[in-house]
Amino acid sequence: MTYELPPLPxxxxxxxxxxxxxxxxxxxxxxxxxxxxxxxQLAAEKxxxxxKSYEELIKTESGVVFNQAAxxxxxxxxxxxxxxxxGGAPTGKIAELINEAFGSFDAxxxxxxxxxxxxxxxxxAWLVRxxxxxxxxxxxxxAGNPIKDGHNPVLTCDVxxxxxxxxxxxxxxxxxxxWWNLVNWEFANSNLK
Amino acid sequence: xxxTSRRLLNNAAKAPSRSFSTAKKFSLxxxxxxxxxxxxxxxxxxxxxxxxxxxxxxxxxxxxALEQYADAESKNDVGKMIALQSAIKFNGGGHVNHSIFWTxxxxxxxxxxxxxxxxxVVQAITKKxxxxxxxxxxxxxxxxxxxxxxxxxxxxxxxxHDIEVxxxxxxxxxxxxxxVPLLGVDVxxxxxxxxxxxxxxxYLKEIWKVVNWKNVEERYLEASKK
Numbered sequence: 330m331t332y333e334l335p336p337l338p339x340x341x342x343x344x345x346x347x348x349x350x351x352x353x354x355x356x357x358x359x360x361x362x363x364x365x366x367x368x369x370q371l372a373a374e375k376x377x378x379x380x381k382s383y384e385e386l387i388k389t390e391s392g393v394v395f396n397q398a399a400x401x402x403x404x405x406x407x408x409x410x411x412x413x414x415x416g417g418a419p420t421g422k423i424a425e426l427i428n429e430a431f432g433s434f435d436a437x438x439x440x441x442x443x444x445x446x447x448x449x450x451x452x453x454a455w456l457v458r459x460x461x462x463x464x465x466x467x468x469x470x471x472a473g474n475p476i477k478d479g480h481n482p483v484l485t486c487d488v489x490x491x492x493x494x495x496x497x498x499x500x501x502x503x504x505x506x507x508w509w510n511l512v513n514w515e516f517a518n519s520n521l522k
Numbered sequence: 523x524x525x526t527s528r529r530l531l532n533n534a535a536k537a538p539s540r541s542f543s544t545a546k547k548f549s550l551x552x553x554x555x556x557x558x559x560x561x562x563x564x565x566x567x568x569x570x571x572x573x574x575x576x577x578x579x580x581x582x583x584x585x586x587a588l589e590q591y592a593d594a595e596s597k598n599d600v601g602k603m604i605a606l607q608s609a610i611k612f613n614g615g616g617h618v619n620h621s622i623f624w625t626x627x628x629x630x631x632x633x634x635x636x637x638x639x640x641x642x643v644v645q646a647i648t649k650k651x652x653x654x655x656x657x658x659x660x661x662x663x664x665x666x667x668x669x670x671x672x673x674x675x676x677x678x679x680x681x682x683h684d685i686e687v688x689x690x691x692x693x694x695x696x697x698x699x700x701x702v703p704l705l706g707v708d709v710x711x712x713x714x715x716x717x718x719x720x721x722x723x724x725y726l727k728e729i730w731k732v733v734n735w736k737n738v739e740e741r742y743l744e745a746s747k748k
Binding site for chain 1: 571576579608612669670671692693710712715716
């Protein structure tokens with residue numbers, strides 16, 4: 330069984346001008362695909378874990394195997410957290426839940442942006458929910474995935490430098506401001522209970 | 523009369539308590555060469571961003587954290603002091619690491635890339651790893667494998683009088699291990715992305731052309747002094 334790279338939900342130029350085609354090309358074809366290739370290389374040695382799903386690997390593995398599986402999963406979730414038709418204020422159930430948990434969309438936006446821009450080094454900022462749909466913002470370091478801590482991811486923002494360096498250089502806050510123009514509220518709603 | 527006295531007492535009570543430290547201002551060191559001096563190994567584009575944006579931000583954020591720390595200390599707010607420690611470690615480490623890094627590099631016309639066999643550190647490397655090439659292979663393999671952001675280091679162990687290759691995550695300075703830094707290679711993506719994209723191993727292969735072995739030797743002689 331070989332691990333496959335899930336297709337990008339849109340064309341590589343679909344998120345422009347917010348995120349360039351060049352960024353998506355490198356981020357998807359080199360980084361995301363790179364993790365899949367590496368996992369398959371490791372799986373070729375027929376270890377006990379080969380064939381397990383990404384979620385299972387995230388929950389049970391560590392080290393280099395965890396890193397590949399988690400990064401594959403994280404990136405797939407990231408692409409879905411963005412949409413060419415995204416952005417703007419949240420609608421549907423997620424809007425209610427955001428107000429409940431954070432007071433207002435603006436308050437949530439400020440907190441999430443702070444978590445994403447303030448993270449030291451590589452990692453991810455997540456909106457997660459518990460079994461009662463209570464929302465929370467968490468950040469994970471490097472390949473960290475909140476499933477491992479029992480959270481249910483709702484949205485994510487990649488803050489590894491490769492996610493923004495081509496378009497924004499060192500200016501991570503500007504990249505995060507752009508993320509809000511692409512955020513996929515439909516996907517967020519689909520991750521609720 | 524009474525009101526005035528009370529006001530005087532109140533003012534006295536608000537007088538700042540003695541600080542136990544003064545926030546020191548750190549500053550961005552100048553590069554020993556022009557931004558484009560290491561091109562094409564590391565482009566002027568990267569060097570300018572790396573020095574004037576990334577390193578500069580560590581310096582500014584370190585100073586800001588230390589100012590807040592001094593303020594917290596003067597108020598005996600231990601909780602706040604502890605909360606600031608990760609920002610001091612991260613930004614302080616970033617400042618320390620990059621300050622070393624700039625001196626560890628030199629243009630080829632100034633000796634960059636030339637591991638002079640007369641250097642004591644080159645002899646120590648040859649003795650321990652078999653050859654400089656073998657050392658570079660090991661260093662690169664370990665450093666390429668850093669997950670996320672971090673650094674590869676050649677350090678000196680004052681206890682064993684030996685040199686060691688080690689990697690550290692994020693901006694953790696080598697001092698946390700007790701080793702003395704001789705040579706550090708930054709493998710945060712900002713160090714190479716514009717020139718090498720995701721190909722970290724290519725960057726690691728090329729950077730040895732601009733490693734300032736004279737500086738590594740100076741650091742080795744200093745560290746190995748009895």
